[in-house]
Amino acid sequence: MNPNVFLFAGEDSGDIHGEVLVSLLASQNKDDELWGVGGKRMRKAGLKALFPTESFMVMGFQDVLFNLPSLIKKFYKIRNAILKKSPKAVILIDYPEFNLLLAKSLRKKGFKGKIVQMICPTVWAWRKSRIKTLEKCFDLLLTIYPFEKELFKNSSLKVEYIGNPVAEKIANHPYLTHWNLNFELNLNQPLLSLFPGSRTKEIERNFIKQLESAKLLLDSFPDLQLAISVARPNLLTKMKQILKKSPLSKKRRKIAFIPQELSYELMRSTTAAIAKCGTVTLELALHGCPTLVTYETSFLNRFLAKYLFRLKLPHFSIANILAEKTIFPEFIRNPENPVCYANTLRPYLTQTLERQKILIECQKVKEMLKIENGKERLLKAITPFIT
Incomplete structure (x- = not known):
């Protein structure tokens, strides 16, 4: 078996978690080759990319169907590369359906190395039967939320809660001072921030309604x-095209486009936000930023989720799931119009009781995910499986 480790992150949130892992492995095992599928964070940390994460980023059931030929082609190329190089470990991050199929296929083809899944599939939400597949195909499951390990108490699979890498990253983030000056933002005035997503399809479906809502709020608050937030540089052109078509383009107000590397500075300085459902909503909660959560999707995706996959979650954003109640209002099942979004967000822009309640609940989520020596726990959990 060769001294190499394969890592896979098929979406932007996985790249966030993978960056921590790649950095740790690179510092501890300098002779190991770290290769696989990763985004710009993992690549910067030292991963040699067979494919970039960006080529796997599809949104919803409909987009998966449309991109299926390309995904199947990549699937077999990845599987065959793993079988050829025979790494001592395969570490799969998030992206559960693809990862389960890959692990099953590797075992079927006789792969003898260790297979690790980092981030638990949402077996607590739907298809609990996947626990049996996890037991058969994986040697270790690393969970990042405190309630998940309990779900496997009767399972033979080794499960370790390693803390939440996002929470730890934020806790140790070296915030820049005066970052706002280049964008002509006055941090003594209220700031509304939009987080429309990290995929092109997400931008196309979420951004226009976020902009329309922002215009209504700018009309109500003269100093707002x-x-x-621009998750990836190649999205900026598309975002500016959509902005030109929106009513907001007629307002003579400065709009700051903030690159991903300054997203935590932006979150800490934001008065209130509108964000596409995903890891970003947890990041905003950990920064104590009142947020309205949206997820615009196609009719087909909504139909499949409701009637075929029978998704009946009480909440979709992780802050609400952890709190077991609504901290951030969600408009996902039945997306509303921009007026509704603006009216919901309006109280969060001033020192209202609604805003104070959200800030208190965000602090509770932060305490829930607080854990000492998270990186050390991750390294301790995974070291036996990569040596």
């Missing part, structure tokens, strides 16, 4: 500033 607007910032827009």
Whole structure:
């Protein structure tokens, strides 16, 4: 078996978690080759990319169907590369359906190395039967939320809660001072920030309604500033095209486009936000930023989720799931119009009781995920499986 470790992250949230892992492995095992599928964070940390994460980022059931030929082609190329190089460990991050199929296929083809899944599939939400597949195919499951390990108490699979890498990353983030000056933002005035997503399809479906909602709020608050988070540089052109078509383009107000590397500075400075459902909503909660959560999707995706997959979750954003109640209002099952979004967000822009309640609940989520020496726990859990 060769001294190499394969890692796979098929979406942006997985790249966030994978960056921590790649950095740890690179510092501890300098002779190991770290290769696989990763985004710009993992690649910067030292991963040699067979494919970039960006080529796997599809949104919803419909987009998966449309991109199926490409995904199948990549699937077999990845599987065959793993079988050829025979790494001592395969570490799969999030992206559960693809990862389960890959692990099953590797075992079927006789792969003898260790297979680790980092981030538990949402067996607590649907298809609990996947626990049996996890037991058969994986040697270790690393969970990042405190309630997940309990779900496997009767399972033979080794499960370790390692703390939440996002929470630890935020806790140790070296915030820049005066970052706002280049964007002409006054941090003594209220700031509304938009987080429309990290995929092109997400931008196309979420951004226009976020902009329309922002215009209504800018009309109501003369001193309100607007910032827009740009998750990836190649999305900026598309975002500016959509902005030109929106009513907001007619307002003579400065709009700041903030690059991903300054997203935590932006979150810490934001008065209130509108964000596409995903890891970003947890990041906003950990920064104590009142947020309205949206997820615009196609009719087909909504139909499949409701009637075929029978998703009946009480909440979708992780802050609400952890709190077991609504901290951030969600407009996902039945997306509303921009007026509704603006009216919901309006109380969060001033020192209202609604805003104070959210800040208290965000602090509770932060305490829930607080854990000492998270990186050490991760390294301790995974070292026996990569040596």
